[in-house]
Amino acid sequence: MTNNVLEELKASIPKELVEEIRLSKAKSNIVEIVIKPENLRKIALHLRNLGFNYFIGIETIDWWKKDNTFELIYMFSSIERNGQLVFVRFKIPRDNPVVDSIHDIFPLAYYQEIENYEFFGVVFRNHGGLRKWILEGNWDGPPPLRKDFDSRKWVLEKYYGGKRYERPI
């Protein structure tokens, strides 16, 4: 089942758009497509036409110490192909994290992109509505899920005067 999908994807997506199509290391029934960030919209359209029209979500991983990049993972699934998961992943530089928005292809991406914007500071081009959403009104620091932000230290300094969280006896 998964191997069929793998072969089909290999055959139908143009070679120049992808860097690698492979089975996921974690679970062998997931197909991973590694691409260049500028081809994201083309790949998303391809996948939608191939029946992977069920968008699940966007994940950002902050590889701060490793190579100073953000890795973005887009998760797609397909109802008619028995819930086959496809991950599209690519890396963008951490200093200039800009990527194309796909909210006009998949409506849920609009909100997933806002979430990744406010928690990681990834900017989605042509999104039109990037703002604070979940954090609105209660946060004015750096994007909090980045690895260089130490939330423990921040809490200690802000609420506990630099000591461990201990109440006096």
Place this chain on the structure above:
Amino acid sequence: MGLKTVEIFLGPQHPGAPGNVAFKLTLDGERVVDAEVVPGYLHRGFEKLMEYRWWEVNVVMAPRFCVEDPDNFELAYVLAVENLYGIEVPEKAKYVRTIIAEMSRIQSHLFWLLFMGAAVGARYIPSWAMAAREEILKWYDYITGHRIYHHYLVPGGIRWNIPRDFRERTLKVLKFVNKIVDDIKKALYENKIFIARTRGIGILKPQDAIRLSATGPVLRGSGVRYDVRKVDPYEAYDEVEFNIPVGEYGDTYDRCLVRLKEIYESMNIIRQLLDKVEKLIDDKHYRYKIPLVAPPGEGIGRVESARGEYIVHITSTGGQTPYRIRLRTPSMPHLTTVIKHIVKNEEVTIADFPIIVKSLDPCAPDLDR
């Protein structure tokens, strides 16, 4: 937006709002023309908090962002960690975990019935549903030691062995719940008022449901036969037989009916599994202890929670704690794209709005995390 439209704020303490979330509604007379969700009232940063705790200790965090359906959320995290470590759990643990997860689904749907009954003004339903749920919570207290967050499923198996009278206790609870659910079916689902208030409103067509990424009972209520338990079986779901109930028209009533049928299906699954557990009752192998340090790599846990497809994606760089955990929770599409689509395409009045929102069964804490 002409001069006629007004903007009002619904929630988070309004009885019509589904918990800790608010809506910014744009009204044209009585009609709702736009609904924008305002989240953030329960944001606790779970994805970050879990990066600071050990693999096994994170079991305490994993269920805590959804009060109503904690065990499926715990199970997804546990499955992801097992996937990362590459462990297969003992057979007994597999069956017990499936039973616990199904009980959690029943409990969650009963909790939803409470709000649904209150939303349509059927004041007797909340107390009945609560009584049935209370019986399940007592069962949980007996099996796991806690009522709401059980910390019972751990990477490698279950935390402690099940008691000897597991089967009798469970059957007793199921009998009690079954009776009350039968009564609710008669008193609510066959009630003319309920049908009149839910039939034909909040229609979501199957192709729209897929396009808008609706999941769980909302997707199935629209007639799409899709359930992670069937398409990507985890735990013991490939050893039991069950149906996937689907709706016909995709309206509010169908979504309610799908949930009611799912309660019966879950009870059916539990009864099948109890026989298998009974054979293994003397088995002492219920848990593997996992090493403190994880191998580098990735792990994926994918479950069908009571609200829909829930995915945990873990990235590890080989340490005592996770490097990154992504929790893709099921409530987000329902509170954002689906509700927007419904009010844009249909004449929804302000009186119907809480009913439609509640029929989607959103859980605001899992949107915020």
Place this chain on the structure above:
Amino acid sequence: MVLGAIILGLKYLFTRPYTRLVPEKERPFKTETTRGKHVLYMDKCTGCTMCQRVCPADAIQMVRVEGDWKRNKKKIFPRIDLHRCTFCAMCVEVCPTGALAMTDITGWELTTEDKEKTIYMPYELSEPEPPYRITVSKNEWLPPPPFYSKKKLIEKTSNK
């Protein structure tokens, strides 16, 4: 079917109430496994701070207790802040000597009007007020379960 609903409702009108009068008439509901307040066996504790390190809610701090402790040369013992505690029993599970256990003292029995009283010092933890029952203790995890199949695990993880 409205009539049917009314009849059903009447049926429930004459059943016994499901709620209970706690604490006037009855004790709160608890089972043989309910996890509640801790008990600390001070003669067993070695002061290894494992419980402090594992606690997900940071409810445990180590404090110094003077006295003649044979097994505890550093003279440090856990003090538990039940205001923060989630009653997850991770500290009981991780303790190498079985010095911590959990009782079924829970719910309104732990309520207090003074917020400072939620911190329990080692001496207070070692003598809980009766009646209580030990519900979770280290015996839960002594052999046979959980069995460590470390070899198997390492084989599997190295395959990955």
